[in-house]
Amino acid sequence: MSLAAIPQAPEELHGLARAFDGFTAATARLEREYATLRARLVRLTVEVEEKNRLLAESLERERRLEAEALRQSRLAAMGEMAAMLAHEVRNPLGAMELFTGLLLEDLRDRPDAVRLARQVASGITDLNHLVTNLLEFTRTHVPRKQRVDCCALAEETLRYLADLAAAHAIVVERRYAAPAVFAVADQHLLRPVLLNLMRNAAQAMPGGGTLTIGVEAGADGTRLTVADTGPGIPAGAEADIFRPFFTTRAKGTGLGLAVVQELVVAMGGTLAVASEPGRGAAFTVVLPAAEEEA
Numbered sequence: 153m154s155l156a157a158i159p160q161a162p163e164e165l166h167g168l169a170r171a172f173d174g175f176t177a178a179t180a181r182l183e184r185e186y187a188t189l190r191a192r193l194v195r196l197t198v199e200v201e202e203k204n205r206l207l208a209e210s211l212e213r214e215r216r217l218e219a220e221a222l223r224q225s226r227l228a229a230m231g232e233m234a235a236m237l238a239h240e241v242r243n244p245l246g247a248m249e250l251f252t253g254l255l256l257e258d259l260r261d262r263p264d265a266v267r268l269a270r271q272v273a274s275g276i277t278d279l280n281h282l283v284t285n286l287l288e289f290t291r292t293h294v295p296r297k298q299r300v301d302c303c304a305l306a307e308e309t310l311r312y313l314a315d316l317a318a319a320h321a322i323v324v325e326r327r328y329a330a331p332a333v334f335a336v337a338d339q340h341l342l343r344p345v346l347l348n349l350m351r352n353a354a355q356a357m358p359g360g361g362t363l364t365i366g367v368e369a370g371a372d373g374t375r376l377t378v379a380d381t382g383p384g385i386p387a388g389a390e391a392d393i394f395r396p397f398f399t400t401r402a403k404g405t406g407l408g409l410a411v412v413q414e415l416v417v418a419m420g421g422t423l424a425v426a427s428e429p430g431r432g433a434a435f436t437v438v439l440p441a442a443e444e445e446a
């Protein structure tokens with residue numbers, strides 16, 4: 153090695169050291185950028201997966217909405233057809249009910265024949281009740297609110313239930329806070345409300361029991377309660393009993409309580425249920441109170 157080259161060695165070493173330092177810094181910078189890109193990639197991957205999930209849920213929700221819209225369309229068509237059939241059936245049912253009543257009068261001296269005629273009359277009453285519920289369910293209700301004596305209306309409704317109560321050995325207990333308790337309601341809508349609640353209560357006690365009718369003026373309005381001592385509402389079914397066509401009885405149509413709720417809401421009232429398995433159920437209708445006339 154020549155002497156001229158020796159002084160240059162430290163300078164070259166310094167140059168190599170600077171180059172190495174630059175390379176190390178560049179490598180560190182690249183590693184940081186790579187880590188940043190990797191974190192961004194992970195975040196974007198999560199975002200894409202979340203958007204894919206939301207898209208799948210949206211598509212599923214849209215599919216369910218389309219299916220529900222189709223179901224509602226079919227139900228609407230069925231409702232129109234049911235309403236038309238109900239109108240057609242109601243007139244002959246009314247004639248049959250009238251003629252059966254006359255027949256019962258003619259057969260009053262023949263107990264066996266009266267028993268058979270009463271079975272026919274009971275079947276006609278059930279059919280008439282079903283037709284009435286179909287019509288009420290498909291009809292748009294515009295209540296004509298007036299001052300209604302709820303005690304008198306309850307007594308009138310109980311007369312319709314006399315045969316059913318007698319057939320099931322049901323005792324009727326009245327709990328009226330006063331001889332007359334008034335509410336602001338439409339009596340033509342309130343009557344089927346009470347009739348449906350009383351029929352349901354009676355049918356829940358085929359082996360006998362107590363049907364309690366309560367009418368009182370409460371702080372929140374006039375309260376009408378229909379209670380039975382039947383088996384009560386099955387656990388978990390409280391939210392479904394007001395859904396159309398839901399029923400816990402083998403021969404039920406599932407329209408009675410749906411009609412009741414619709415009519416009560418149309419009159420500006422509320423409907424509540426309390427049930428204890430094995431000890432019966434109680435339905436309470438609360439309507440705006442009306443003062444008794446002087």
